[in-house]
Amino acid sequence: MKTASLTSIALAAGLLAAAPAHAELNVVTTTEDLAALAREVGGDKVKVESLSRGYQDPHFVEAKPSFVIKLHSADLLIAVGRELEIGWLPPLVNQARNAKVQPGGEGYFDASQGVKILEIPTGQLTRAMGDVHPQGNPHYWLDPDNGLRIAKGIQKKLSALSPGDAAYFAGREAAFEKRLTEAQKRWDAQLASYKGTKIVTYHRSWPNFVDRFGLDVIGYVEPRPGIPPSPSHTLDLINDMKAKNVKIIMVEPYFDLKTPNSIARETGARVLVMAPSVGAEKEITDYVSLFDYDVKLLAAALKETTGR
Numbered sequence: 001m002k003t004a005s006l007t008s009i010a011l012a013a014g015l016l017a018a019a020p021a022h023a024e025l026n027v028v029t030t031t032e033d034l035a036a037l038a039r040e041v042g043g044d045k046v047k048v049e050s051l052s053r054g055y056q057d058p059h060f061v062e063a064k065p066s067f068v069i070k071l072h073s074a075d076l077l078i079a080v081g082r083e084l085e086i087g088w089l090p091p092l093v094n095q096a097r098n099a100k101v102q103p104g105g106e107g108y109f110d111a112s113q114g115v116k117i118l119e120i121p122t123g124q125l126t127r128a129m130g131d132v133h134p135q136g137n138p139h140y141w142l143d144p145d146n147g148l149r150i151a152k153g154i155q156k157k158l159s160a161l162s163p164g165d166a167a168y169f170a171g172r173e174a175a176f177e178k179r180l181t182e183a184q185k186r187w188d189a190q191l192a193s194y195k196g197t198k199i200v201t202y203h204r205s206w207p208n209f210v211d212r213f214g215l216d217v218i219g220y221v222e223p224r225p226g227i228p229p230s231p232s233h234t235l236d237l238i239n240d241m242k243a244k245n246v247k248i249i250m251v252e253p254y255f256d257l258k259t260p261n262s263i264a265r266e267t268g269a270r271v272l273v274m275a276p277s278v279g280a281e282k283e284i285t286d287y288v289s290l291f292d293y294d295v296k297l298l299a300a301a302l303k304e305t306t307g308r
């Protein structure tokens with residue numbers, strides 16, 4: 001073969017395109033928030049896929065056969081942990097036949113390691129308490145400081161899996177940290193006048209968010225975590241909201257609006273369908289735009305209802 005080199009034959013056959021010289025790490029995450037953070041740090045050295053969508057309830061994700069295939073070929077699985085995915089992830093990981101991504105494996109990362117966890121229960125847990133998470137509240141990614149902690153954890157993990165790219169990951173993490181720090185100043189300014197404002201939320205998804213921005217949750221539409229609204233609890237909540245002049249009900253996009261709307265009619269409160277995750281709305285494409293969306297929505301409603 002004089003004219004055609006092996007390279008050009010391979011190119012013509014499309015073989016080289018399928019086999020890049022530097023293979024990317026195949027990262028699977030349980031949620032779109034973790035996927036967004038993995039993309040921030042991993043850049044073009046990773047291929048990231050989330051199993052759940054941001055508009056789904058992360059406690060109850062319908063397991064699909066394709067999830068097992070994704071997990072089988074994953075180099076790294078990043079999970080929220082704190083039992084958020086306990087109802088759907090463990091059987092998938094078992095069926096994936098990939099030792100790397102089993103808990104404790106080199107390709108498994110529990111993103112809750114090293115973040116600030118709220119609502120860690122003390123004392124005996126009973127069934128009457130509802131679906132309480134014994135390891136604390138798993139919705140911790142809704143505090144941007146925790147987002148940064150997760151990103152740093154991912155950076156460490158990716159660097160361990162691909163040491164040659166450690167400097168690249170460090171640079172990406174630093175750029176994300178800078179962008180997030182600047183965004184936090186903007187969010188703080190938007191919500192500064194509303195510190196201490198009392199609100200109600202549907203599920204306990206927002207303790208880290210309200211803690212970060214200085215709001216006060218006085219009650220929940222759910223009588224207990226994971227338990228649907230009941231007439232007696234709803235009536236108590238309405239009375240409490242009237243007594244405390246509560247005008248905001250934050251609802252996750254996957255809950256029925258019937259009870260929140262009826263509470264709103266009785267109390268004059270506003271129902272806000274907030275985004276708990278990246279991907280909950282089309283425009284929320286990354287971790288910073290998640291807070292941009294929620295802070296804007298909340299600040300507008302607080303301005304209207306408080307007159308401040």
Ligand SMILES: [Zn+2]
Nearest residue numbers: 139203204205
């Ligand atoms: Zn929850």
